[in-house]
Amino acid sequence: MKQQIFSRVGWAVLFVFVVFIGDRAGGWLCQQIVKGSGFRYSRMYTDKAKCDILLLGNSRGLGFYQPTIEEITGKKTFNLSYNGMTMDLGKVLVEDYLERYPAPERLVIDVTMCDRSSPEILASFVPYIADSDRLKGLIRDTSYNVAAATSVSHLYRYNSEIFQRALYYSNGKSDNEWLLDRAMSTSTLKHTENQKYRIDARFIKELKATIEYAESKGTEVELVMTPYYPPFAKVVRGLDIFHEDIERGTGRRVRDYSYAIEDPSCFGDFQHLNKKGSKLYMQQLKADGVL
Amino acid sequence: MLLCLLGSYFFYGWWDWRFMTLILFSTILDYSIGLKLTDTEAPKTRKRLLLSSVIINLGILGFFKYFNFFIDSFREMLLTVGVEASMSELNIILPVGISFYTFQSMSYTIDLYRKKIPVERDFLRFATYISFFPQLVAGPIVRAKDFLPQLQRTITFDWNRFNSGLSLVLWGFFKKVVVADSLAPFVDLCFEAPETFSSIHLMLGVIFYSFQIYCDFSGYSDIAIGLARILGFDFPENFKTPYFSKNFSEFWTRWHITLSSWLRDYLYISLGGNRHGTFFTYRNLMITMLLGGLWHGASWVFVFWGFLHGMYLVVQRLIEQPFRSLMTKLRVPTILSAAMSIAVVYFFTCFAWIFFRAPDFEIASTVITRIASLEGFHPSTIISKFMALKGILLIGVLLIIELTNFRIHYIPLLVRKPAFRLAAFALILWAIAFFGTFGANAFIYFQF
Incomplete structure (x- = not known):
């Protein structure tokens, strides 16, 4: 009986040990994959992202098509944009970037990222908390449970x-060239009337702080609104006062390109330019002196 | 036993203590009716007692679950004939688990009436049967004949039961947290605004939903069965790889088994089953499935889901024999005809799931028409590709595990070996940490 109990306790201890070691080993392996990846944030946190033009936005900011910019300006670019990117996260990334690299000439921000907060998106950046105390602090402040869980399990x-x-x-390939490469269908436009843009004063403050931090490092900041499919832009509520609110809150000019491109074949969907549209948009930004 | 009862009431009261009165009322009602049923042999009195149990139980269930639905449906019906009636709906909260414990309680009275089980004179034991916490909120629906005798035996700690229960609990968590909850965001988007997605995206959404609901519900059942096993009790199996069913009758012996067997024993057979010819068999099948649909929720989409499954069962009975003959005549290999049958059953099950998941018929029809349009039928039109890839990967893993365990149940045998058990438990924990989706994703069947 005694022997049986010892055997069970032994198995239990071994189990806890195996789970712990496996978790740490798995976490370490994943960390190596992240560090060696060509994904933009991996490059940024491993000092491989020096640029002349820094770009920031949400999924619409991915329309800052880097190959075209580099071709027409002859300058190196780095895009910090991500699907659903929020302004508080954007601020942390810009600050981290500017702390690690020489100040780029210009920072271009698509201000439509100021319309939402998303603890989920923030939490998804936990693979980089070991590289950034700012990011760690932000995740701890917005998603305490996630921060705590990452201490318990490294795999998590x-x-x-x-x-x-x-x-x-992870094959070292860069994501610089990725962009939507499809043309949208306009048949579903009638279902988009309930969309609404809502701006929060908190996001404007974050944007203002980001601008001021970049300017303090000697980087010139340009604020833009990337094109929407115009019939969509017309029905979305709140979009018309969006840039006014931001201009008022930051004291900076916002260049509004919401209606700049009309051809439906330039859009992947109502809110996102495809490759063809992005190329046109980049040309426009160049012509206007944004790039 | 007293500890189990108090623990179960605490568990239920934690959600909303006010609804404890409901579960107590049902318990006292069926306990008292049970005693009276045993004390009398007069058929009329026995029938009256049974009817009072059924009417009161279904009355409570009907009020809390269906009152607003019937008011709303009645108002709409009047509107179609031009009468505008003002009937106000009530702000009723659906008590968690009411559909499950009501059916459990009713089965006791019906079995007593049919003289299939002896009466339970110990109130605490009966109350524990009705409220036992692992299965209280979402099943499995446990019959009195299976559970009450277990409450009479002395429970001692059994290491093997503990291990086997724990492995079920962990597997249930894997299915819920890793598979079901990872598929949920993709599915939710599809059914929120189906008009904005391509055909292939929606098709994937429906497939994902079929696995989401399976893993969500069977995951809960596994956790409940595992917890009960750890505590020394045996619950019946509730799911047996349903998507490998070759026909719809088989599907219903593999999906939510305790509900389908309840409906078969207490509704279908009570209606006459297949004893009165083809027409009545079909009628009884349709009634059973329609009410089975309605049991899931107070909405016409659930009724239609039940209707579809009723139709499937009827059509299957009509074409099963000619189909078999055709397969034999064409000399189609058994394995191929089995694979075809599984694919056909899965396809139609998914079609019915669209109605089960959609909040209304408009959304369901948008999903179906957009899928059928084949517009944008190319993988590049799938939005959230990483979510989609993760979903496909997880479904693949689940299918491999279930497929290899389908005929020979080797996993329970392997789990008996300490080294394999350790490895399996560790793997599941790592998978939960690495793939799990954590948040406020309640079990789907809690709402029923």
Whole structure:
């Protein structure tokens, strides 16, 4: 009986040990994958992202098509944009970038990222908390449970879409050239009337702080609104006062390109330019002196 | 036993203590009716007692679950004939688990009436049967004949039961937290605004939903069965790889088994089953499935889901024999015809799931028409590709595990070996940490 109990306790101890070691080993392996990846944030946190033009936005900011910019300006670019990117996260990334690299000439921000907060998106950046105290602090402040769980399990740090993307680019390939490459269908436009843009004063403050921090480092900041499919832009509520609110809150000019491109074949969907549209948009930004 | 009862009431009261009165009322009602049923042999009195149990139980269930639905449906019906009636709906909260414990309680009275089980004179034991916490909120629906005798035996700690229960609990968590909750965001988007997605995206959304609901519900059942096993009790199996069913009758012996067997034993057979010819068999099947649909929720989409499954069962009975003959005549290999049958059953099950998941018929029809349009039928039109890839990967893992365990149940045998058990538990924990989705994703069947 005694022997049986010892055997069971032994198995239990071994179990805890195996789980712990496996978790740490798995976490370490994932960390190596993230560090060696060509995904933009991996490059940024491993000092491989020096640029002349820094770009920031949400999924619409991915329309800052880097190959075209580099071709027409002859300058190096780095895009910090991500699907659903929020302004508080954007601020942390810009500050981290400017702390690690020489100040780029210009920072271009698509201000439509100021319309939402998303603790989920923030939490998905946990693979990089080991590289950034700012990021760690922000995640701890917005998602305490996530921050606590990442201390218990290192594998959990890599339980996010960000890690999947890092894994996808783990062959060292860069994601600079990725962009929507499809043309949208206009048949579903009638279903988009309930969309609404709502701006929060908190996001404007974050944006203002980001601008001031970049300017303090000697980087010139340009604020833009990337094109929407115009018939969509017309029905979305709140969009018309969006840039006015931001101009008032930051004291900076916002260049509004919401209606700049009309051809539906330039859009992947109502809110996102495809490759063809992005090329046109980049030309426009160049002509206007934004780039 | 007293500890189990108090623990179960505490568990239920934690959600909303006010609804404890409901579960107590049902318990006292069926306990008292049970005693009276045993004390009398007069058929009329027995029938009256049974009817009072059924009417009161279904009355409570009907009020809390269906009152607003019937008011709303009645108002709409009047509107179609041009009468505008003002009937106000009540702000009723659906008590968690009411559909489950009501059916459990009713089965006791019906079995007593049919003289299939002896009466339970110990109130505490009966109350524990009705409220036992692992299965209280979402099943499995446990019959009195299976559970009450277990409450009479002395429970001692059994290491093997503990291990086997724990492995079920962990597997249930894997299915819920890793598979079901990872698929949920993709599915939710599809059914929120189906008009904005391509055909292939929506098709994937429906497939994902079929696995989401399976893993969500069977995951809960596994956790409940595992917890009960750890505590020394045996619950019946509730799911047996349903998507490998070759026909719809088989599907219903593999999906939510305790509900389908309840409906078969207490509704279908009570209606006459297949004893009165083809027409009545079909009628009884349709009634059973329609009410089975309605049991899931107070909405016409659930009724239609039940209707579809009723139709499937009827059509299957009509074409099963000619189909078999055709397969034999064409000399189609058994394995191929089995694979075809599984695919056909899965396809139609998914079609019915669209109605089960959609909040209304408009959304369901948008999903179906957009899928059928084949507009944008190319993988590049799938939005959230990483979510989609993760979903496909997880479904693949689940299918491999279930497929290899389908004929020979080797996993329970392997789990008996300490080294394999350790490895399996560790793997599941790592998978939960690495793939799990954590947040406020309640079990789907809690709402029923």
